[in-house]
Amino acid sequence: MSDSLSLTPGATREQTYRELLPQLRIMIEAERDTISTYANLSAALREAFGFHWVGFYLVKGDELVLGPFQGPIACTRIGRGKGVCGRAWTTAQTVIVPDVEQFPGHIACSSATRSEIVVPVFDDTGGVRAVLDIDSDRVDDFSDTDRAALEQVVSWLAP
Numbered sequence: 001m002s003d004s005l006s007l008t009p010g011a012t013r014e015q016t017y018r019e020l021l022p023q024l025r026i027m028i029e030a031e032r033d034t035i036s037t038y039a040n041l042s043a044a045l046r047e048a049f050g051f052h053w054v055g056f057y058l059v060k061g062d063e064l065v066l067g068p069f070q071g072p073i074a075c076t077r078i079g080r081g082k083g084v085c086g087r088a089w090t091t092a093q094t095v096i097v098p099d100v101e102q103f104p105g106h107i108a109c110s111s112a113t114r115s116e117i118v119v120p121v122f123d124d125t126g127g128v129r130a131v132l133d134i135d136s137d138r139v140d141d142f143s144d145t146d147r148a149a150l151e152q153v154v155s156w157l158a159p
Ligand code: SME
Pocket: 053, 074, 075, 078, 082, 083, 084, 085, 086, 105, 106, 107, 108, 109, 110, 113, 116, 133, 135
């Protein structure tokens, strides 16, 4: 694939997802190495929307361990059920936190983070094998538009 995304500058988030998703699908289908794909997806989502932090935590035993990401350095290990990522893992559901200061147990990897969305990535038996975590420096930055688009993207990651 080409080395840059083709996106209309200044488009709404919905429109940007409409343009971005087919490009992400091609990216995902072009590479079967999971870590490579997670790395490029993190870069693409950050480039498209300018998010503060985009990355994956991988389920390893009883913890989430930091995987490929784009943004400031982050916490490397998160216990089962801890923080927003742990909630998405144990509930196997997308979690949107409009204001991280109102989320009990939020893990503040970066003081700039104001809101976040975490989307579980499933394996072929329906277990959670990773989570996609996106942090914004703006309060209430995520909606069902993000949820729907990101759940669609991670569904393409299924083996
Ligand atoms: N805030 C997350 C931890 C991961 S970092 O934000 C990159 C949480 O509460 O799970």
